[in-house]
Amino acid sequence: DQQVKQNSPSLSVQEGRISILNCDYTNSMFDYFLWYKKYPAEGPTFLISISSIKDKNEDGRFTVFLNKSAKHLSLHIVPSQPGDSAVYFCAGADSGGGADGLTFGKGTHLIIQP
Amino acid sequence: DAGITQSPRHKVTETGTPVTLRCHQTENHRYMYWYRQDPGHGLRLIHYSYGVKDTDKGEVSDGYSVSRSKTEDFLLTLESATSSQTSVYFCAISRGAPGQGYEGSGAFFGQGTRLTVV
Numbered sequence: 028d029q030q031v032k033q034n035s036p037s038l039s040v041q042e043g044r045i046s047i048l049n050c051d052y053t054n055s056m057f058d059y060f061l062w063y064k065k066y067p068a069e070g071p072t073f074l075i076s077i078s079s080i081k082d083k084n085e086d087g088r089f090t091v092f093l094n095k096s097a098k099h100l101s102l103h104i105v106p107s108q109p110g111d112s113a114v115y116f117c118a119g120a121d122s123g124g125g126a127d128g129l130t131f132g133k134g135t136h137l138i139i140q141p
Numbered sequence: 142d143a144g145i146t147q148s149p150r151h152k153v154t155e156t157g158t159p160v161t162l163r164c165h166q167t168e169n170h171r172y173m174y175w176y177r178q179d180p181g182h183g184l185r186l187i188h189y190s191y192g193v194k195d196t197d198k199g200e201v202s203d204g205y206s207v208s209r210s211k212t213e214d215f216l217l218t219l220e221s222a223t224s225s226q227t228s229v230y231f232c233a234i235s236r237g238a239p240g241q242g243y244e245g246s247g248a249f250f251g252q253g254t255r256l257t258v259v
């Protein structure tokens with residue numbers, strides 16, 4: 028039972044354009060969401076997060092949008108740069124659920140074309 | 142970068158042998174996690190710890206045990222390695238439980254250990 032779903036295994040975007048990565052979740056208890064970026068042979072690195080009291084959070088070129096009614100979040104990268112080519116993981120957590128970590132999606136491989 | 146060191150970084154072992162992976166942190170974070178990453182599965186939680194000697198099971202804990210005798214070290218043991226445990230293992234740390242207290246309270250990951258069981 029996948030609680031966090033990233034339905035696009037890969038996404039190709041032209042440099043300078045907007046990249047939109049999508050994520051759906053099924054666990055109603057999740058109220059905190061994160062995006063991680065992962066390069067090959069490295070550990071995931073934290074990118075941006077959002078709590079359910081917000082519907083948008085921005086950090087430079089990265090913006091995360093949360094639609095609680097649809098149980099959907101998206102990560103926008105504007106403008107896309109070659110260094111953004113990586114695997115992006117969406118994760119959800121129940122902030123009142125204690126220490127049992129994050130539940131991750133399977134990831135989306137973003138490829139930025141020159 | 143958060144001070145997390147995983148050792149070894151690569152290991153090849155034979156089926157049936159015990160294997161221990163080590164995660165060492167210098168951040169004094171309370172929470173520590175072990176995840177595995179497999180193609181088509183993303184990152185799945187194996188075990189986690191919320192303090193010294195306080196541990197609990199995650200989603201895929203069968204065949205694994207953990208110990209945390211000091212704040213800075215979290216050990217993952219495969220009692221009798223099987224080929225299905227061939228994977229990349231990541232340790233992660235966090236100051237608090239995810240989402241509690243402040244925005245950006247995510248987990249920080251180590252570089253990973255690539256384990257091959259032959």
